[in-house]
Amino acid sequence: MFAMMVRFENVGMRYGAGPEVLRDVTFTLEAGSFTFLTGLSGAGKTTLLRLINMTQPPSRGLVTLFGRDLSITKRSEFPALRRRIGVVFQDFRLLDHLSAFDNVALPLMLAGRRQAAYAQDVEELLTWVGLGDRMRALPTTLSGGEQQRIAIARAVVARPDLLIADEPTGNVDAEIGQRLIRLFAELNRLGTTVLIATHDRALIEGARAREMRLVDGRLVELRAAR
């Protein structure tokens, strides 16, 4: 385990010839930390998460992940790094032709694990997020909240070193939201570094965690972990 899971140094990001979405962003996520990333819509939260997930390179600055400087890391090494990250996408990105069970099992399959070895873990996790009776259901037959829970279960099933979530409680009621946060907290207790981008003030106030806020593409440290 590295002491620093993620480090941004003077990172700037612009799309094409447009304005900078992120400006001189500098921060560190320590191993085992739990952090909220807040900011208004369009503040650059999703872009920052995409840079962490290596979906795109920064326009300038240095991104270090698991102790590796991404600017000099070979592209062929990216898949192995990405498999150490669990991602909850804002738009879920479930595979509509696969059942809830198969969607959740996807990271384990990508890691080369056999179904017999992971079936019980997947079933237990789906039960934990309240979908024990919908394992065979296709995503298109589920509500937005249920799809979101599948997306979260998929992100955490492989117990990643780093979990990044983009508005993970945006489509669920308060009770389910708190339940999902407890899931993240439990994962964090087991050693996973967690970064959650959210608007949900109730969620942030209820957790004793660090908060970083993006304002016009610049990062402001609002609150250290309590």
Next chain:
Amino acid sequence: MGRGGGPSAILPRDKGAAPLDVVIAVMAFLAALALGASLIAERAALGWRAGLADRLTVQILPPATGAPAGAMDREMAAALGVLRSTPGIARAEALSEGQTLSLVKPWLGSDALVAELPLPRLIDAGVAPGADVDLAALRARLNRAAPHSLLDDHGRWIGRLKGLADGVVWSAYAILILIAVATAAAVSFATRAGLQAHHEIVELLHQMGAHSSFIARAFERHYFISALSASTVGTALAAIVFLTAGGLEAAGVEAVPFLPPLALKPLEIPWLFAVPAASAAIALATARLSVLAALRRIY
């Protein structure tokens, strides 16, 4: 994927597969026809060569008008004598007049006028297996004993038939290569279209840490199964064509006079199923290479 599965289950089966299936089925049908034609040509060439290679024919041409009666019979007997005394000639038999007439019957018919024609007399001789007969010396001896004799070793015919059969076989091979190239091009095009159609899935898998080879495996299995099933249908249709031709031949229907029947023997039919095997292998390799090349460009 049901509950758990391989990379192949990552892609839905339904998106845009039907046109490619039709193209591959038609390609396989044409390839199986070409392969069947090459098998027929090779078999026919072997048959022609086996039938003519060890045989000699001596013609005694009718002498000019006014020649003494019985001259042809004397030359016939002299030629038979020469042949039978030649080392390496296993047998030599004169064809009767009736046998000679039956040979020209397909071309000239069998009415009374034909019987009046000055037809040559024929001797059918066989060379002993492995024997090396000096044809030039034999021809000289025959001409001395029977001045109106002509020796034909069928070399010219065998050469032409072999050339015809070789032409058919090589043309079939060329067609097979063209079809293989066309199949690879169609699969490559379809794979790129498939990548477009499934780009959200491909992007998600990449973001989740899938290696390009995992995604390529998903596509190659997808197109392998697609090509195998479609080309099996095309090949089965070609097999039905050849079996139907065989049935017509058995019923006495001659497709093209003097050419071998366009039918495959039952033991030759399984050879046709090399076509779906090759087609599936081409689809698999093409899909893999196309996906890996495309992913290298995109990611």
